[in-house]
Amino acid sequence: MLLIECPHCGPRDETEYHYGGQAGVPYPDDPSALSDREWAAYLFYRDNPAGAFTERWMHAGGCRKWFEAVRDTRTYAFESTRAAGRADGELGDGGGER
Amino acid sequence: MTQDLPEHPEHLWRNPEPRSSYDVVIIGGGGHGLATAYFLAAHYGIRNVAVLERGWLAGGNMARNTAIIRSNYLWDESAAIYEHSLKLWERLPVELDYDLLFSQRGVLNLAHTPGDVREAMRRVNANALNGVDAEWLTPSEVAEVCPIVNVSDNIRYPVMGATFQPRAGIAKHDHVAWAFARGADRLGVDLIQGCEVTGVRTAGGRVTAVETTRGTIHTGKLGLCAAGRSTQVAELAGIRLPIQSHPLQALASELFEPVHPTVVMSNHVHVYVSQAHKGELVMGAGVDSYVGFGQRGGFHVIERQLAAAVELFPIFARAHVLRTWGGIVDVTLDASPIISRTPVDGVFVNCGWGTGGFKGTPAAGDVFAHTIAHDEPHPLAAPFSLERFETGALIDEHGAAAVAH
Numbered sequence: 001m002l003l004i005e006c007p008h009c010g011p012r013d014e015t016e017y018h019y020g021g022q023a024g025v026p027y028p029d030d031p032s033a034l035s036d037r038e039w040a041a042y043l044f045y046r047d048n049p050a051g052a053f054t055e056r057w058m059h060a061g062g063c064r065k066w067f068e069a070v071r072d073t074r075t076y077a078f079e080s081t082r083a084a085g086r087a088d089g090e091l092g093d094g095g096g097e098r
Numbered sequence: 099m100t101q102d103l104p105e106h107p108e109h110l111w112r113n114p115e116p117r118s119s120y121d122v123v124i125i126g127g128g129g130h131g132l133a134t135a136y137f138l139a140a141h142y143g144i145r146n147v148a149v150l151e152r153g154w155l156a157g158g159n160m161a162r163n164t165a166i167i168r169s170n171y172l173w174d175e176s177a178a179i180y181e182h183s184l185k186l187w188e189r190l191p192v193e194l195d196y197d198l199l200f201s202q203r204g205v206l207n208l209a210h211t212p213g214d215v216r217e218a219m220r221r222v223n224a225n226a227l228n229g230v231d232a233e234w235l236t237p238s239e240v241a242e243v244c245p246i247v248n249v250s251d252n253i254r255y256p257v258m259g260a261t262f263q264p265r266a267g268i269a270k271h272d273h274v275a276w277a278f279a280r281g282a283d284r285l286g287v288d289l290i291q292g293c294e295v296t297g298v299r300t301a302g303g304r305v306t307a308v309e310t311t312r313g314t315i316h317t318g319k320l321g322l323c324a325a326g327r328s329t330q331v332a333e334l335a336g337i338r339l340p341i342q343s344h345p346l347q348a349l350a351s352e353l354f355e356p357v358h359p360t361v362v363m364s365n366h367v368h369v370y371v372s373q374a375h376k377g378e379l380v381m382g383a384g385v386d387s388y389v390g391f392g393q394r395g396g397f398h399v400i401e402r403q404l405a406a407a408v409e410l411f412p413i414f415a416r417a418h419v420l421r422t423w424g425g426i427v428d429v430t431l432d433a434s435p436i437i438s439r440t441p442v443d444g445v446f447v448n449c450g451w452g453t454g455g456f457k458g459t460p461a462a463g464d465v466f467a468h469t470i471a472h473d474e475p476h477p478l479a480a481p482f483s484l485e486r487f488e489t490g491a492l493i494d495e496h497g498a499a500a501v502a503h
Binding site: 001002013014015018019021036037039040043044045046048050053055071073074075076 | 327338387389392396398430487488
């Protein structure tokens with residue numbers, strides 16, 4: 001069971017969260033200009049690292065806000081969490097597996 | 099169900115040193131890799147083959163699954179390949195001269211909502227059109243097939259009926275792996291364990307060799323069968339795959355006398371249960387939502403599947419869970435596998451089977467071997483190409499996959 005640090009609400013059980021996959025995948029500036037291959041890459045291709053992964057979570061059972069987390073996909077330990085859209089890069093304390 | 103298990107000879111395959119070159123190298127010594135090697139040698143005339151396994155044979159997902167076999171998928175492409183697999187399951191024990199303990203005890207897929215009922219009836223009709231055995235059963239008919247299912251209407255999600263595929267069932271996963279391994283070995287295939295691939299060499303857009311922890315091995319054809327590690331292995335050849343890897347858990351109880359005569363699956367309350375040959379109740383649920391490579395999953399998934407199991411099967415209430423385990427499954431966005439050529443000539447991928455890899459083992463081996471041998475897709479594999487993500491010809495099997503992806 002994971003204990004995940006919501007940047008707004010603090011540490012909560014993983015059952016309160018919804019997983020949103022890889023973070024930082026921007027919507028194309030001009031979708032109609034993309035080739036089929038480029039559109040497929042945007043829709044279906046994501047990083048899948050065995051190690052640190054930056055991903056999105058949503059605190060569905062709490063504040064219902066999206067945030068970004070860096071998690072190790074081998075140990076499932078959260079290295080940091082950060083409110084979405086913050087440009088200053090300030091990180092939360094980070095949850096962890098307890 | 100408590101029949102005696104057959105005796106095994108001391109050695110089922112050789113343990114050779116890798117040679118410097120092979121006609122075909124398969125990465126991944128699990129069920130799919132072993133089946134591919136067997137079919138290459140037995141049916142497609144290519145016996146100069148090596149299977150490279152970084153751990154030990156069939157020690158990954160093949161050792162971590164619920165062993166369910168069925169072919170009642172919705173779309174034509176899926177029904178065709180899984181039915182091909184089921185027909186192979188029916189004849190392989192004779193062809194491989196090995197008792198796979200393939201038990202055609204049938205599979206019930208329960209419906210708990212009006213939406214489930216409509217989807218299930220649609221699937222029964224689609225199956226009938228594709229020559230796949232399928233029936234719609236009322237709750238009382240469900241109770242005739244599996245008397246321990248609670249079909250009363252005073253539970254949270256009453257059973258409103260079920261699809262039933264009588265030819266479906268289970269097999270003993272270890273025996274399946276050993277049978278393919280022995281069959282391939284006898285035909286000259288080198289099964290090389292403790293051999294991790296660390297690099298893939300190409301020249302002019304074509305594969306020429308793999309670098310391994312046991313030296314360089316030259317080959318003109320490379321087949322990837324690495325399941326949960328598919329993306330990492332493909333990256334060695336510069337190939338990016340539309341795959342995310344997720345933990346999928348299962349659990350087993352202590353041994354019981356035979357109480358459960360079939361296989362029961364439920365999408366809605368999310369548990370699937372069969373009783374293994376020795377007597378354990380074997381249960382599974384959906385994948386954990388997040389990417390993971392840790393071969394374990396969240397405990398809340400187990401809590402929910404056990405709650406569902408106890409409501410559906412009140413007789414299980416006092417059963418003890420003896421062990422839980424997790425495998426890493428490679429999941430695509432349309433919940434269908436990828437069996438395909440790649441942008442690198444001579445490199446072929448078989449991956450993305452998600453939670454359905456075990457039942458697909460024989461078909462995957464056959465159509466992947468054909469694709470490698472002929473350098474073009476087997477007709478049953480053609481719809482499962484990488485190109486479908488660009489053309490949009492997806493095979494959306496989230497419903498019939500029966501497990502949340």
